[in-house]
Amino acid sequence: MTNPAQSPSRDRVAEAPVIEVTGAGIRFRRNRGGRRSFKDLLSGSSRRSRPDDFWPLRNVSFSVGRGEAIGVVGRNGQGKSTLLKLVAEVVLPDEGTVAVRGGVAPLIEITGAFVDDLTVRDNVFLTAGLHGMPKKEIAARFDEIIEFAEIGGFVDTPYKHLSSGMKARLAFSVISRLEEPILLVDEVLAVGDRGFREKCYARIDELLTGGRTLFFVSHSEKDLRRFCTRGLYLDKGKLVLDAPIDEVLARYARDTGT
């Protein structure tokens, strides 16, 4: 099998960056369930710091070239998922800027285009449609999507009745068939069983060989080494190291005593 880390697509990093994050910061409120309220926005008070404000990410800067595969590492709660949400542009920075050139296929916790009461079939059409895939094309790929997810008997079942593993299979199957040039993968595969994970990994290899850009959050050193050439190490919301993946993993292991 081709190792995507050594494939020709790695050479494309010399082109203009597809992602540029400059001095980015996100502010949450510990005690108010999150983001700015509508009232805050109207009153303009949101820019003032409050005692319960905290910054899960601050002063984060990096850029990513097309075809790079980036592993994001850090202990629990250090801002990894928040960083992916920034790149997916589902949260906006409170400071700094995030520029993403190209569409994003997000396999992250808020892959939220899935609607509980809609059937599997309707959810496939909805999600792929929201990413700009024409109906005809979704119809042409539908069987392949269901087959890959191995949920053939559940096409007309409401999404909410799928098991968590089945939901993850469906999400991966749909998202990995989008044409978007940037793929974000955040731990979701951890709920799939081993056989399915292997299938997903083979698919990620294919996408990388085809020149996609990958952001991969994982606590598995093995998986990070398998896909990623470069690592971002987040600690307390700061980007403490942006370096080749081996270097990042070595530093992370040293810091955590593992």
Ligand SMILES: Nc1ncnc2c1ncn2[C@@H]1O[C@H](COP(=O)(O)OP(=O)(O)OP(=O)(O)O)[C@@H](O)[C@H]1O
């Ligand atoms: N919507 C939100 N409102 C308030 N705080 C939040 C919100 N989302 C995340 N946080 C907080 O931001 C911090 C970073 O969370 P994040 O999910 O990015 O961490 P992580 O590095 O992905 O962690 P893990 O490895 O456990 O998945 C945590 O302290 C978390 O509690």
